[in-house]
Amino acid sequence: MRAPHSPHVRGLGLWLRLLLGFGFALGPLVAAASAQAPKAGDYYEDAVDLGFRVKMPKDWEFTPPQPGERYLVGKYTPAHNRYIYLSPSNPLWLEALILKFDRRESKNEDDADVDGEGDEGEAEPASTEERHRKILSEWLEDRWYGGGYRVTKEKDGKNKDVPSTEFLFEADKNGDTFQVYAMVFELGPKLDVAVVFNGPGDKKWRKYESAAKKMAKTFRVVEVEAVEHSGAKAGESALRSLRRAALEKEAAKSADWQLYETPNYFVISNNEDREFMKEMLERLEAIRAVYEEIYPFDEAARIKVAAQKEAGEDEEKEVDPGDDPLGRGRTTSGYSSRQRSQCSVVRVCKNKTQYHEYGGPGGSAGYWHSGHEELVIYDDKSGGGRRDTWAVLNHEAFHQYIFYLYGSISPHSWYNEGTGDFFAGYEYKHGRFVLKPFAWRKDLIRQAIKDEKHVPLDKLVRFTQREYYGNNDYDVGGGQNYAQGWSFIYFLRTGQGKARGWDDDWNGILDIYFETLAATEDLDESVDKAFEGVDWKAMEESWKAYILD
Numbered sequence: 001m002r003a004p005h006s007p008h009v010r011g012l013g014l015w016l017r018l019l020l021g022f023g024f025a026l027g028p029l030v031a032a033a034s035a036q037a038p039k040a041g042d043y044y045e046d047a048v049d050l051g052f053r054v055k056m057p058k059d060w061e062f063t064p065p066q067p068g069e070r071y072l073v074g075k076y077t078p079a080h081n082r083y084i085y086l087s088p089s090n091p092l093w094l095e096a097l098i099l100k101f102d103r104r105e106s107k108n109e110d111d112a113d114v115d116g117e118g119d120e121g122e123a124e125p126a127s128t129e130e131r132h133r134k135i136l137s138e139w140l141e142d143r144w145y146g147g148g149y150r151v152t153k154e155k156d157g158k159n160k161d162v163p164s165t166e167f168l169f170e171a172d173k174n175g176d177t178f179q180v181y182a183m184v185f186e187l188g189p190k191l192d193v194a195v196v197f198n199g200p201g202d203k204k205w206r207k208y209e210s211a212a213k214k215m216a217k218t219f220r221v222v223e224v225e226a227v228e229h230s231g232a233k234a235g236e237s238a239l240r241s242l243r244r245a246a247l248e249k250e251a252a253k254s255a256d257w258q259l260y261e262t263p264n265y266f267v268i269s270n271n272e273d274r275e276f277m278k279e280m281l282e283r284l285e286a287i288r289a290v291y292e293e294i295y296p297f298d299e300a301a302r303i304k305v306a307a308q309k310e311a312g313e314d315e316e317k318e319v320d321p322g323d324d325p326l327g328r329g330r331t332t333s334g335y336s337s338r339q340r341s342q343c344s345v346v347r348v349c350k351n352k353t354q355y356h357e358y359g360g361p362g363g364s365a366g367y368w369h370s371g372h373e374e375l376v377i378y379d380d381k382s383g384g385g386r387r388d389t390w391a392v393l394n395h396e397a398f399h400q401y402i403f404y405l406y407g408s409i410s411p412h413s414w415y416n417e418g419t420g421d422f423f424a425g426y427e428y429k430h431g432r433f434v435l436k437p438f439a440w441r442k443d444l445i446r447q448a449i450k451d452e453k454h455v456p457l458d459k460l461v462r463f464t465q466r467e468y469y470g471n472n473d474y475d476v477g478g479g480q481n482y483a484q485g486w487s488f489i490y491f492l493r494t495g496q497g498k499a500r501g502w503d504d505d506w507n508g509i510l511d512i513y514f515e516t517l518a519a520t521e522d523l524d525e526s527v528d529k530a531f532e533g534v535d536w537k538a539m540e541e542s543w544k545a546y547i548l549d
Contacts, residue, residue, distance in 0.1 A: 036081070037199070037207035038096065040215050044074065048252045050100060050187060051224040054195055055215045057096050062270075063357040064254040067372040071139060073098040073193070074254065077357055084200055086176035093145075096197045096212075101135045103190035129154065132165040132184035136194055146171040146178065157183050161221045168209070170201070177201030181209050183216040195219065227252050237339040247345070264288055264341065269348035271379050276386070280348060280393075283428055287394050290426060290433050291401045297338045300405045300518075304337075307519040341404035346397070349378040366392035368399040375400045390428065391440065395420035406518055412527070413468035414460050415513060418485030422493065425486075435494070438486050442547075445483035448476075449544050454484055457543065458536045461488075461527050491543045499546040501538060509534075 041058030050073070056062075060076040076096040083091040133154060140149045149171045157164030162185045169180040178201045184194040195216050199208030227249045232241035244259075247266050251259040260267040262281050265288075271277055349355040352365075355378035360367060365388065366377035375396050380389045398420045402409075410416070425438030448454045455463070455474050460481070468485070469478040492510050495502055513530035520526065 037204070037211045038078075038094075038197075038215075039211060040218070042255075043218070044076075044098060044255060045222060046073065046253050047222050047225055048227050048249055049224065050102075050191070050193060051222050052185070052187065052193055053218075053220055053222050054098070055218040056098075056195075057211075057215070060096065061354065061357075062255040062257075063354060064250070064257060066359050066369075067374055071099050071101065071143065073100050075357070082353075084204075086173060086178055086201060090174050090176045092173060092176075092178050092198065092200070094198065096195070096215075099136075099139065099194040099196060101139075101192040101194070104188070128163050128186055129156075129165045132186075132192065132194075133167070135192065136167065136182055136184055136196075137169075140169065140171070140180065140196075146173045148172045149180070157185070157216070159183075159185060159217070159219055161219070162186055164219070166213075166216070179205045179209070181212040181216070183213075183219070185219055187221065193219075237335060237342065239335050239339055240343050243343040243345075265344045265346055267346045267348060269350070270354070271348055271350040273379070273381075276379060276381075277348070282431070283390060283393065284346065284397065286428065286431065286433055287397055287423065287426065288401065290423065291398060295402065295405055297336075297341075297405065300337060303406075303515055303518045310519065337404055337407075341401060344400055344404070345374045346400075347374055347376045349376070352378055352380065352383055354378060366396045368396045368403070370403050391424040391438070394426055395424040398423045409517055409521060411514070411517055412461060412523060413463060413465050413481070414485040414488060415510075417468070417482055418487075418489035421482060421486035422489045425490070437490060441483040441486040444480060445487045446548060448480050448484065449548060453480075455481065456536070457488065457540050458531075460484060461531065462524075487547045488543065491546050495542070495546050499542045501542040501545070503535070503538065503542075505533065506539065 038057035038060060040055045041060070042055065043053045044056045044062070045053035047053075056076045057078075060078050063075050063077065065072040065074060075098070078094055081094075083093045086092050133151060137149055137151070141147065149169045151167060152170050153166070153168035155166050157166040164183055164185045167180075167182045167184070169182070171178055171180060178198060180196060180198050182194055182196040184192050186192050195212075197208065197212035197215075199205050199212075227245075229245045229248050232238075243266060244261070247259050247268060251257055251268060254268075254270075256270045257268055258270070260269065260277060260281060262285050265281070265284050267277070267281060267284070269277060269280075347358070349358055349360075355376065356362070358376065360376060360378070365380065365384075366375070368375045377389065377392050377396060380386060380392075399416075421438050421441055424440075425436050426433040427436045428434075445454065453476065455472070455476055459474070463472065463481070468481045470476070470481070472481075489510070491499065492506065496504075496507055509530045513526050516529045517523065517526040
């Protein structure tokens with residue numbers, strides 16, 4: 001499972017591409033000449049929070065910000081020719097950004113400079129234009145690729161609704177020049193919004209600049225209206241009602257993204273395939289039923305209470321409130337683990353490109369971000385196929401489920417990722433899941449066993465994450481370790497009465513490991529107790545024979 005404060009990918013997604021031999025790219029390689037300057041398209045409108053609308057590029061795709069993002073309102077990227085070349089080996093990804101600089105409430109001290117508030121003793125900018133230059137220049141330097149941004153033009157934006165400043169910047173990327181057009185709008189004494197476009201540094205820039213200016217000039221103030229929430233439902237927790245309201249507001253600001261829900265999940269997606277989304281919702285609830293059977297909430301509560309009594313604690317520790325406008329990561333003391341899990345958020349991007357634009361790490365196919373409390377995957381219909389999508393969903397949804405069940409516990413990778421892969425092997429038939437060996441992993445570990453290149457089991461169960469991912473004394477890569485972790489979990493969960501040489505003392509290994517970890521959060525002690533008295537040679541021979549049969 002994910003450690004709750006670790007923001008990066010862990011799980012099936014990390015090794016999916018490596019294992020299957022797929023390369024990673026955000027989009028097709030294109031020559032600079034094939035990328036056309038954008039044309040004005042439909043309006044982006046925020047009538048529920050900031051109160052504005054502005055036209056953005058036609059046929060470019062909107063990607064919303066990640067939870068807790070302070071500055072980015074959203075970005076637009078070309079649907080196809082996604083970048084140009086500044087020189088033969090130096091691509092520039094094309095983007096049109098909408099930013100906000102909101103100082104209406106106190107914020108994190110680390111962001112004071114970008115807000116234009118300055119360090120202690122630093123004078124406030126004397127004019128709107130100076131403030132706009134300061135906040136935008138500092139955001140560009142701190143947050144966007146490239147560097148050395150130089151203002152080459154600055155003038156009044158002449159917007160009839162609000163004070164505005166128009167800018168041209170020149171910047172460098174790996175020795176090549178590119179251009180940035182921006183216009184910043186003052187919506188209030190402590191609120192500014194900017195639209196920002198990048199483009200080539202050569203003569204082609206003139207068309208990009210003209211298009212960007214045309215769109216920026218459409219910026220208008222609109223009246224802010226309250227979102228019409230669907231309201232609370234009978235029998236649900238107040239937490240779920242609050243989460244729904246926050247997500248409905250987010251969806252109202254995110255072009256083409258819609259909110260769906262099931263009894264235990266909120267799903268937000270821009271996928272227009274209704275049958276796919278219907279199946280997504282059905283599968284989420286069906287695989288959750290499998291999780292609950294193996295990891296029941298009542299058992300988790302028993303372990304927690306016993307651990308708290310052992311430690312002399314009377315109450316559950318509160319979670320740091322954080323600064324997430326969707327209410328994720330906030331204090332949830334007073335709500336049960338089950339109630340918290342019934343607010344699980346899943347974001348489904350419509351394709352691989354959208355997934356990486358949103359923030360999916362390179363080489364991954366899905367991730368659970370415990371800090372954002374959000375599971376993110378994509379529809380792989382045009383890539384490896386939806387069978388891959390469903391496998392990733394089963395794996396990552398396990399990390400999400402177990403996070404709410406046990407909180408901050410982070411097992412060894414053989415258990416954590418092996419169990420995720422165990423669930424990834426389940427196949428959906430007639431509205432329910434049936435356990436099957438996970439085909440992605442089975443052939444790889446079988447070959448490793450035949451070649452006698454597997455990691456000894458007594459060493460695998462003590463691998464750190466770093467070792468599991470490939471930095472180990474056995475020169476075994478992450479893909480094979482994932483396969484072996486799956487096979488060992490599969491052996492321990494299904495081998496009783498089937499595996500040759502099975503010892504009944506092995507029946508409780510997984511339960512003992514996890515109960516000990518839940519109670520002590522001590523990895524070494526958990527392995528010691530779970531495998532106490534085990535004949536490793538006998539277990540390894542039984543495991544190998546079972547996987548090879």
